[in-house]
Amino acid sequence: MSTCLGLLWKCSDLIFTVAGTSAGVGFAIPSSTVLRIIPQLIQSGKVVRAGLNIEIAPDLIASQLNVRKGALVLQVPANSLAAKAGLHPTTRGLAGNIVLGDIIAAVNGKPVRNKAELVKVLDEYNVGDEVILKIQRGSETLEVPIKLEETSS
Template identity: 45%
Template sequence: MAIGSSHDLKVGQKVLAIGNPFGLDYSLTGGVISALDRTIPSDEGRTIEHLIQTDAAINPGNSGGPLIDSAGRVIGMNTAIFSPSGNFAGIGFAVPVDTINRVVPRLIAYGRYVRPTLGIVTDRDLSRRLLERGGVAGVLVLQVQEGSPAARAGLKAAVIGRDGDLAAADIIVGVDGREVDSVERLVELLDAYRVGDKVILRIHRDGQLIEVDVVLG
């Protein structure tokens, strides 16, 4: 089976799902791509991002099977459904094949998925509260870990005043020209890189915008 790509998929495109629902081997169902870049919660309380949503019937036993396009190319891996009953209700999800192509080599090489990191500690709620107070939309650098890529690049951690307010802080607002407005967005952008890659961070510092080169760890 040929491997396709998922970066150029379109809503409405015809797709086919293969799997073993309820133990029925080699079942084929058809449908269309209902939406792209979906995010859903996992059973562990985390989120699964960038999913393909499809109305092709996916039931327990389909997980791990391929989602293919009309030319027979694999474009995703069937992963989850949204259903109050636990059975197919018209909404299924698949991991895009481009994500699989990026993740699987790291699993083979390291035995686990190694995310590239900056070596900073952030706080979603604090970043959000700063924005609500008229601050900059971005990711607050709460701490910089010693010896980390961020430390080597000179990123500055937040300074908390005696009254508990932020006296100063670096706020990450972009990665290689792409906007960062949340912790989730920062993780999403960095996930497209490999350990050792260099990125250009756009930083809001002391009322000014600066750019900093960082080699990911």
């Protein structure tokens, strides 16, 4: 639909094409996402997303490290809300072996199977909301309360 650009609030898909035909790469935006971000764009000119501001392992790397369910925490910035909440990053042991960090298995009881699902679940919340992360740390399962902050990704 070529009129999507001008009518963003009424359209939830778009086809990008160089030739101007209806053949190309299609993009779809859920209407619930459009309804949530349009007021932000109008008010501030940008979209503000809530997140943990940590680095999560790409699914392929997590799979190679035998993480089958959940989102593997790679890095936790010092002095971040995630660090203050006690999240553990993936590190190297004394012998150079990889020591897995926390694996986020659920957010407020909603299961998380991978990085994409974590992003999708967190997208339902606002900056400043507090959520309970269910994490796997070694053989332990823990619940960690954490406040969401503005994220760039």
